[in-house]
Amino acid sequence: MSLDHMYIRQYENTCPPRTGCADVIEEGPLSIKPVFQSEDSSFGAEVFGVDWSKPIPDTIVAQLVALQDKYGVLIFRKTGLNNARHIAFSQKLGDKLEINPFFYGRENDRLGEPLLFDVANIELDGSLVKLNSRRYHHSLGNALWHTDSSYHQQRSKYSILLSHGSPVEGGSWTHFADMRRAYSDLSQAKKDQIEDLVIEHDLWHSRKLASPAVFGNPLPHELAAKPPAFHRLVQVAPDGRKTLYLAAHAKRVLGMDLEKSQKLIWELIGHCTQSKVHCPIPPCRWALLTGLSWKYVFSMEWLSGGDMVWWDNRQSMHRANPYTEDMTARDVRRSTILDDGPLASGATSEEQAAAEKAGVN
Numbered sequence: 001m002s003l004d005h006m007y008i009r010q011y012e013n014t015c016p017p018r019t020g021c022a023d024v025i026e027e028g029p030l031s032i033k034p035v036f037q038s039e040d041s042s043f044g045a046e047v048f049g050v051d052w053s054k055p056i057p058d059t060i061v062a063q064l065v066a067l068q069d070k071y072g073v074l075i076f077r078k079t080g081l082n083n084a085r086h087i088a089f090s091q092k093l094g095d096k097l098e099i100n101p102f103f104y105g106r107e108n109d110r111l112g113e114p115l116l117f118d119v120a121n122i123e124l125d126g127s128l129v130k131l132n133s134r135r136y137h138h139s140l141g142n143a144l145w146h147t148d149s150s151y152h153q154q155r156s157k158y159s160i161l162l163s164h165g166s167p168v169e170g171g172s173w174t175h176f177a178d179m180r181r182a183y184s185d186l187s188q189a190k191k192d193q194i195e196d197l198v199i200e201h202d203l204w205h206s207r208k209l210a211s212p213a214v215f216g217n218p219l220p221h222e223l224a225a226k227p228p229a230f231h232r233l234v235q236v237a238p239d240g241r242k243t244l245y246l247a248a249h250a251k252r253v254l255g256m257d258l259e260k261s262q263k264l265i266w267e268l269i270g271h272c273t274q275s276k277v278h279c280p281i282p283p284c285r286w287a288l289l290t291g292l293s294w295k296y297v298f299s300m301e302w303l304s305g306g307d308m309v310w311w312d313n314r315q316s317m318h319r320a321n322p323y324t325e326d327m328t329a330r331d332v333r334r335s336t337i338l339d340d341g342p343l344a345s346g347a348t349s350e351e352q353a354a355a356e357k358a359g360v361n
């Protein structure tokens with residue numbers, strides 16, 4: 001397993017870029033600055049020109065969804081959205097939003113809104129999360145590479161993470177990996193090996209990986225709130241390309257024992273988040289000289305309050321940096337849009353039984 005979640009880091013490719021300027025593509029009222037752009041594969045883009053002060057017209061929503069299908073991660077700056085408008089925009093992107101299963105009433109929730117997930121490092125009383133609290137240890141799982149809600153049998157399609165206030169002024173990062181391009185670069189032998197695999201996803205597996213001392217034995221109400229789910233490993237992305245549906249929540253390959261399952265799962269996660277070149281000289285210099293490093297991965301920098309990132313969980317993975325003792329308040333709130341497409345419900349019970357029976361040990 002990767003120990004990425006233990007470290008504050010940023011990857012070689014960043015948004016905005018650390019050196020030079022991104023190309024700008026004009027599309028009607030929108031300006032698009034891609035992070036990775038090539039003829040056959042693009043990933044990540046900053047989008048400018050949306051008027052967030054008003055309800056977003058259906059024509060712009062359709063244009064944004066087309067961009068989302070192409071880039072997988074869209075970044076907007078200084079939107080000025082509040083909770084209600086964050087939710088209203090999210091509701092234009094799918095039939096249903098995910099209800100926060102850890103919402104125990106408005107008086108017990110900092111946001112008081114069951115359609116938003118509070119992923120800030122702020123407690124109900126306004127104090128910062130204590131490093132040894134259960135909330136802190138739970139957050140460590142977010143620093144592992146994952147896709148949101150893969151542990152639900154009806155998985156999520158999109159996540160939209162919005163920064164509030166003005167406490168974030170650079171130096172805070174969220175990282176993304178392109179699962180379509182990573183899949184396409186696998187060897188044909190590996191593609192053949194994994195084509196029909198079904199994976200058990202379990203939230204408490206990733207929590208245990210990230211914080212075994214605290215989440216080695218989750219509490220009964222936690223286990224009841226989040227039973228495991230089953231999804232095919234190889235899926236089809238909205239643009240028609242094959243993609244990998246993976247996450248730190250991925251526990252076991254059906255028909256395979258746990259140890260071998262974890263070896264294969266982390267081999268694939270490692271592939272998707274790898275540096276593409278062996279660096280004979282220090283990595284930063286090598287990346288600047290060749291532009292080849294971290295082919296699938298980039299780090300998005302939070303620059304201002306109101307910054308918002310919208311990603312597609314069906315074709316990307318992401319991770320946060322872990323909270324630290326000297327971190328200032330980071331007030332970020334997430335809406336999650338349920339998948340309403342043909343693969344939304346995951347592997348059927350017949351597919352699960354067939355995968356168990358096939359046995360791939």
Ligand SMILES: [Fe+2]
Binds near residue numbers: 142148
């Ligand atoms: Fe997440």
